[in-house]
Amino acid sequence: MIPILAILPVIAHHKARHHDNEIQIMIQNLPEWMQAGTVILGVVILILLGRYVFVPFLRYVSKAGMTELLTASSLFLVIGVSELMTVIGLSPALGAFLAGVMLANSEFRHELEAQIDPFKGLLLAVFFVSVGSTINFNIIAGDPLFIFSTVFAVLAVKFVVLYAIGKFFRIDTPQSLFYAFALSQVGEFAFVLINYASGLYILTPELNAQMMAVTAITMCITPFLLIINDTFITPRLIKEEPKTGQDFNILDRQVSQKKIIIVGFGHFGSTVGRLLKANKISATVLDRDSDRVKLLRSYGFKVYYGDATRIPILRAAGIEDAENFSALPR
Structure with missing residues (x-):
């Protein structure tokens, strides 16, 4: 994600637009060839800050023995990093993602996970509702051949690549198929990339709506692909009894x-x-x-x-x- 977001401004040959709140973008006056390097440098600095500043700060907060204070401090860091990404011209979702990765790799992972567990199911439902709301059915009805052919092409290409990766790492066939079916959809960060590319005028508004529809449709199809795999494909590949001479400890x-x-x-x-x-x-x-x-x-x-x-x-x-x-x- 980080290299892609850094390279997009170079490909666009356009300056990033101002946000509605007129925050000054720090890198907008730099030459286009320097913008990618500046973004990558900012992310590296952020990772170093997470290791040598954010985590020690959370250790200091944890000494107070107040769980609520630790959770509030973590949310403060996530929001602060998101705002920092907005200032330098990137998506706040990337900032939240980076801050989440830093916290997940720290020793406070389980404590924070327990704190946000009640909200996980609610936010997950909100995410999938937002995915469904991004589908523009008028765009699909206007050019269904392009939409569904793109969906099929994406699923087929990702399936082949994932299955090949599974076999390369010597994963057995049933697990490789499950791995390929489960991850053949377009990832959720595609929403971030598509909107960011549209903001840089790489994608037209019509193509933006079409790609958003393709992404959402692949996510909706994935459960049905898993059902097909579990119902018709896997039972034929898994044998009831192990091979003779095979030692199972x-x-x-x-x-x-x-x-x-x-x-x-x-x-x-x-x-x-x-x-x-x-x-x-x-x-x-x-x-x-x-x-x-x-x-x-x-x-x-x-x-x-x-x-x-x-x-x-x-x-x-x-x-x-x-x-x-x-x-x-x-």
Whole structure:
């Protein structure tokens, strides 16, 4: 996404338009060949700020012990980064995406995920409603041959490429088919790219509406493609019994699929964690001490900040896939 958004102004040969609120775009007076480099440099600086400024700031906020303050600070960072992207002439959705990636890669991932979980379903419904509202049925009725032929071409090309990638990485045929069907639609960031390209006069308003319709239709078709795959294709490829002579170590498979979560990295937790790490067994650690979280992450532990007494935190950490123990030594 980032290179594409950086290259589009160079392709357009037009200056980006002012926003309705007349915010001065910082890069609009630069030569067109410098705009792409400026955008990429800004994104790199933003990533460095996220690692060396934003995360330490959240660590400082977390010491107050107020969950609401941590959530508000995270939202402040997301909104601030979005506004920064708007000022330099990019989409605020790109800024929100970058800020979300930075927060998702931090030790506060599970804590924030638990906080926004009640809103996830609501916002997901709003997203799909907005996808449906972008479909201009008059445009589809005006040129249905172009619309649906483009939809078929996009789905077919992406399906072939994804299936080839799956086979290249030696994924079996049923999983490669599922992988290809599930991701054959146009991604949601196409809405950002299409609108941004229209703002740079690369796409005409009519072509903009047609591409938006194609994107939305591919998303609507995906569930039906998955149903066809699960109903007619996969059952014919999956055999009921394994091949003779094939060794299935059920115990090893169950152990490898189980998730291990260590709650707190005190005396007992640190002993268990070091033992698992010495045997090259990965485990997820939850701890409320932000300084300890920072220290453990520097040693290569997979540790996140969070209160493990809260059920949403445990679910975000994957407690449903974790091994259950009836008792632990004290």
